[in-house]
Amino acid sequence: MNWISNYVRPKINSLFSRREVPENLWTKCPECGTMLFHRELSDNLNVCSNCDHHMAISPRDRFTALFDGGIFTEVKVPEPVVDPLQFRDQKKYPDRLKGAQKATGEKEAMLVAEGEIARTPVVCAGQDFAFMAGSMGMYVGNAIVAAAQRAVELKRPLILFSAAGGARMQEGILSLMQMPRTTVAVQMLKEANLPYIVVLTHPTTGGVTASYAMLGDVHIAEPNALICFAGPRVIEQTIREKLPEGFQRAEYLLDHGMLDRVTHRKEMKDELVTILRMLTNQPPAVKGDLPAPVEEAPAS
């Protein structure tokens, strides 16, 4: 591939890790320990080139890779009341929010955008695990409602990439109320006869799984993603036994009938387009990396 592939072999890698690792240039694969050069890793959509482990990817990076020419327009999400419960644990909730905003450069845990994928107009919503574990509060609920409303307005399908540790505890009951709220958003799509595809990424758990993430027309998961209602640790404490290998992972859910497909991140774009164009009765797409759509291109 290129010169850097020499460095990803574990042997050299172990040599490497003994030295100081320059910050941000190298990422250690949490699965196999390979040191991955940042540029190669991002070219590979944050998938380990050695073991295929799918690491977290920000919605912004995902959308850049997904939309034609990396161009998309953000859909405005109505701002909720900040800290509706005046919640405070060891830290004040607004301080936690500020910390997450600083760490991610994002306003909240979900990004909504519209654009074209292989010349197929769509609306996309992406949940950001890096932002307070992607947890679902009022903002995420607002984002999903806004995404559904925009999809209905434009008569486009909605693709939702889920990733969350569950509910935003700091918003208490209001985070729980996002379960029915986002379900209403899904109903808007169904009534407008628009496809709703959920891509479940690692991890998708708790109330998120038990609402909009399990109500898609098609459920696709990334390999090895943890997808569950109750987490494995909670279950082990309850039933007092070890859970089998791979329990609640994407492949396990596929076997148990909860998913339609498990798809590698690099093949996700083609697959989404193929499915969407069939569901919306359009001819097959031109695949590959297309440039950004040109507005009102003059006929040649």
Add this chain to the structure above:
Amino acid sequence: MNYLEFEKPLAEIEGKAEELRALARANSEMDVEKEAAALDRKAETMLRDLYKDLSAWRKTQVARHPERPHCKDYIEQLFTEFTPLAGDRNFADDHAVMGGLARFDGRPVVVIGHEKGHDTKSRIDRNFGMARPEGYRKAIRLMDMADRFGLPVITLIDTPGAYPGKGAEERGQSEAIARSTQKCLEIGVPVIATVIGEGGSGGAVAFAAANRVAMLEHSVYSVISPEGCASILWKDAEKMREAAEALRLTAQDLQKLGVIDRIIKEPMGGAQRAPSEAIDAVGKAIETMLKELSGKKPEALIKDRRQKFLDMGTKGLAA
């Protein structure tokens, strides 16, 4: 009578009064009534003081009180011709969820609720009110039926949460809860939910995406248990008092937040002290809520219900 930890001083006084009276029964020459009555009055004052302003954690304990009336008790007292309907037509019948046809005030309805059980045997049979996917799928089936035949759906919420088990996960706990919530939101008949004890997270929401949601005065409704929240955010499960407070899980806070429509007053000292009275109060509230919705067209019921949830949370506690 089972006393909660914070009721210990009360237990002492009530115990003393009882002892005195037992003594008098054994020895007819003793006259203790005056003393006993004084103790009764003292106990009464103490009970009122204790329950005047219960903390969120104390309310959580009251909501979980083993002698609190449960779903089964409500069904027996408030409904006639209750005809349980079992099974999800797919895998099993979940005993943590009761459901069936019944008459409320003479009118046929579908009633669905979590049942916790009242002794060791029934608690195990009911899985402590923690439903598995089959419970939610049974509810979905019954709600569909209610929709087809135009019967109001009355739900009674009392669960620590959905069951976190291996089989439950394998059979799609998340999907079952999501579909049950969705079913609540799409049927064209009145849906009336009452939290009678614990409204535990997604397992409660699945029956509570309703046109009207009421809560008993000392019931709780929360995204996570105070213990669970404490162990995650405080890294110490013993901080459940702080967590309960922070979560705003009481009926009073939830009404301020616009999440519930009505609070049903409990007998002094909680529903467990006078179950029949508490059940009657719930019955009256259900009657009122049904009346509020009577005459509404299916489309209006669906639209209003959705709008209610879309609008929820637009103002915080401060507003």
